[in-house]
Amino acid sequence: MIMTPDLDEGLEKLYGTPLPPVVVEKLKGDASTRTYFRVRLTEPRKGPPTIIVMQLPEDAFGSDEGGAQLETTRLPFLEVGELLCARGIPVPNIYLEYLERGQILLEDLGDTTFERQLLETPREQWKGPYGQAVDLLAEIQERCEDLPPTSIVTRRNFDRALLEWELEHFRRWGLEELYGSLDPASARVASEAFSAIVAEIEAMPTGFVHRDYQSRNLMVRQGGELTILDFQDALIGPRTYDLVALLCDSYVSLDIDLQEAMIERYAVARRIDAEQVRREFWVVTLHRKLKDAGRFVFIDRKRNDASFLQWYAQSLAYVGRALSQTGRFVPLKGLLRAQIPGFPDSIAKPASIAE
Numbered sequence: 001m002i003m004t005p006d007l008d009e010g011l012e013k014l015y016g017t018p019l020p021p022v023v024v025e026k027l028k029g030d031a032s033t034r035t036y037f038r039v040r041l042t043e044p045r046k047g048p049p050t051i052i053v054m055q056l057p058e059d060a061f062g063s064d065e066g067g068a069q070l071e072t073t074r075l076p077f078l079e080v081g082e083l084l085c086a087r088g089i090p091v092p093n094i095y096l097e098y099l100e101r102g103q104i105l106l107e108d109l110g111d112t113t114f115e116r117q118l119l120e121t122p123r124e125q126w127k128g129p130y131g132q133a134v135d136l137l138a139e140i141q142e143r144c145e146d147l148p149p150t151s152i153v154t155r156r157n158f159d160r161a162l163l164e165w166e167l168e169h170f171r172r173w174g175l176e177e178l179y180g181s182l183d184p185a186s187a188r189v190a191s192e193a194f195s196a197i198v199a200e201i202e203a204m205p206t207g208f209v210h211r212d213y214q215s216r217n218l219m220v221r222q223g224g225e226l227t228i229l230d231f232q233d234a235l236i237g238p239r240t241y242d243l244v245a246l247l248c249d250s251y252v253s254l255d256i257d258l259q260e261a262m263i264e265r266y267a268v269a270r271r272i273d274a275e276q277v278r279r280e281f282w283v284v285t286l287h288r289k290l291k292d293a294g295r296f297v298f299i300d301r302k303r304n305d306a307s308f309l310q311w312y313a314q315s316l317a318y319v320g321r322a323l324s325q326t327g328r329f330v331p332l333k334g335l336l337r338a339q340i341p342g343f344p345d346s347i348a349k350p351a352s353i354a355e
Contacts, residue, residue, distance in 0.1 A: 048095065058102075080153060114133060147208070153235055158209065163198045217229045217231075240284050244288050289318040297309065317344050321344070
């Protein structure tokens, strides 16, 4: 296979010259703006026999995930990765930073994501894998309790502006883009509910937040150990945020019994009252899953990627469950029922803009 000059230069820096024969495979991306390639050596050479090349977008420091853009000279992926590695958190090894070409050469962790492991495991056995992921989350949070004030994680927060932005992201893309603009009365209901949700989350205890701790960002090594990916957006936020991302994962439908068991497990691991964790969990679920529903439509409309629309309904099914579990936000529930056909359990997949 003919190599591109960009990949050749980075690989020569890692393996030396002459460059050994290799096979390059472009990997299917997720919602990221980064591009990934798997490179395999076809004959023995000193160095890893297979690696992953992360190709950064032109604006590698930018983000369309909301929140203030901090001034930094170190790529967030690299800075956060080094921080986690220094604290004994499993992340991919970095073989080479070739930022002149926008490339990072990484350890190849294989193809078994946590999501894939679940698909290959009977549902009645899911308690084991989820217990492992919850335990790792508790470990991450405890090891990252005393981050230095200079860390990019510490300098970024799930503040009011970001919390509000994510809910407005849902209103714009997950609601009005699909079903039309809200009338003044409905808009007022949404604004009042969003303000109440934000106020409650602002008052919650905080800690390290990965921000997308879900089944596609956890890799399962051959020995069964978990390794985390996609940690570049880490910040300080509500302590149950990552627990919500894991247990209300849009890509996986979890039964409430398993969710409750894992909430209890997390509470024990963190030595927190389980009922308090549960109250925080379901309010954060409202926020996170509304945002996810909007995000999937945004990705279709703005990135021409319709593959995430299939997860819109599952996101809102979790919103419906959260509304039932809190027993509050009744006007918001009425609004969503009125605006979204089939809410919360029989929602059709939205049509793509390309259809």
